[in-house]
Amino acid sequence: MCSVRFAFAISFLLWLTAANAAGVKNFDIPAGAAGPAIRLLVWTPCAEPPQEMDARGAIFFAVPGCPVTGEKLPLIVISHGRRGWFGGHHDTAAALADAGFVVAALNHPGDTWRDTSRTDSLSVLVERPADISRLIDYMLDDWPDASRINAQRIGLYGFSFGGYTGLAVIGGNPDLRKGLPNCATSSLLACKQLENGDAPGQPITPDPRVKAAIIVDPYPAFVFAEKNLKRIATPVQLWSSDPAQNADGLSGCCAVAIKEGLVAPDYHFVANARHFSFLATCTPKEAQVNPAACTDAPGFDRVDFHRSFHADIVAFFRKHFAESASP
Template identity: 40%
Template sequence: MRAKAFFTTVWLAIMSCSAHSAGLATMTVPADERGPALQAFVWTPCRVEASSISFGPVVVTGVKGCPIEGSSLPLIVISHGHAGSALGHHDTAETLADAGFIVVALNHPGDNYADLRQSGDISAMVERPTDIRRLIDFVLAKSSYGSKIDPHKIGFFGFSRGGYTGLVLAGATPDFRDPSVPCPEPAPICGEIRRNELPTQPLTEDKRIKVFALADPLSFFPTKQSLQAVERPIQLWASEYGGDGVLPQNVAALAANLPTKPDYHSVPEAAHFAFLAPCSKALTASEPAICTDGRSFDRAAFHQEFNSQISTFFKRYLHG
């Protein structure tokens, strides 16, 4: 009986503490006339003590099936980079859920680690913003999370191609012929651009998204004119060395050309993939290219500051 009383006391102490953790679940958006099914992860505010959960070589921290704490919560949508994953920024998602946000990250169909069918094609650049709009539509209107979300408080986090996606959603007009973007053959998208086989349909903007955090965005936006319609607040992060088609000078040009001055952060000694979550030993062994940083750069330490700054930025605009 004493042992039972002791563990009951410990459990009540955990439940009553002010600290949060992140609930974790998966979600599927059904296919419709606008596109194929979307697979996503959802992080939510939770009061149950979190533990480590493994998805193959990726280790996250969360609580499966945890009841959502709070109501009228802000929503953050996360868009990964080229051939990336819904779990690529899990630590950022966990931090935001801890801070009282519902966070949804998807795998972009045809351009994710498990499905590369369209990753080299310009169609991926057209469909990515539509993926995000479909995801928000479903979360608000058809998911069990909709009743917990304030539809007027939606933010976006995007990395690399996900950053490009965010700029389109914010109203930017890409110029795929921009000669400053490296595009070597034999990548199909480069041949399509060279042959002028470019999309003619309008790209998807989403005015429901009120604020954007973008890390090393792939920029097809070389002029002030291409960005003139972007009026919502942006936090912009740039690595010193860039990579995967992202040039540091292009991100700096974005900061200069945006009509409203962004909250701009340049990260010394960082390369492009430093914005991905710190890797487990197993993931480092299987994917050294995205997990290994320079000797002078501590990704885990950087992410403490990175996640804190992103959380503070979203709170400023969405928690009021």
């Protein structure tokens, strides 16, 4: 155990030396007719030296409340995975902020590590995409520095259930009905609800404001019909972990199926990566509390992978935002 902790400590220290400076601050979207209150964390470009911050056992390398630098900044919204939280991809958010993006991550109501009251339910599958639209509305209209955002350059990053969320937001039109193929063998509560005759309480409406999307290990994938995926016009960079690491039942399970439906996605297969290898590098404390999410395959270096991963996603967003601005 000591050697494992030492290895994580060394990896974490290496991450700190390469970490990006970013401002960070909490905000709240109030409850209203559109839905319950939403807690969010926003990273922004920052000119001050970074600080080490402890957040629920995770260490962020950022500046609390740093004044935002820059104008007409692109916005990236982050959707976390099942039972995740808005800080699960904090190193990715910091890397994007350091590259000149405003990054807003939310806690999806009813499906976080703290509140699992609606995890896997039909209501969560329906409301997650609506959460993203509410987040974009807030960032463009009510966020204190809303005037600094370029509303024509909005991107999305979605991991796992957040990948499902992202595909729904950009027009994937998930098929949520009784008799859905593969639902009968799924453990999702939503599948049981559909088979019992429940129906979505509201339509899932795409958000055309999202101009580019990073989709990582999307789950569940079986709700997306190929014909619906082919209608997606938004540029997608699709990432897959390695099915050879599928002991968790998630690694490499779903991105290939989505890839076959999308039209020319920018597809990346990461050999030897596990599903949770896309989460931020763990501290020793996090590794002790949640070893499944913090333990990578032998020989896989999460710190090193995230350096190249971040470079690729920054390049993807810059490329497509530049193209969307072309006459």
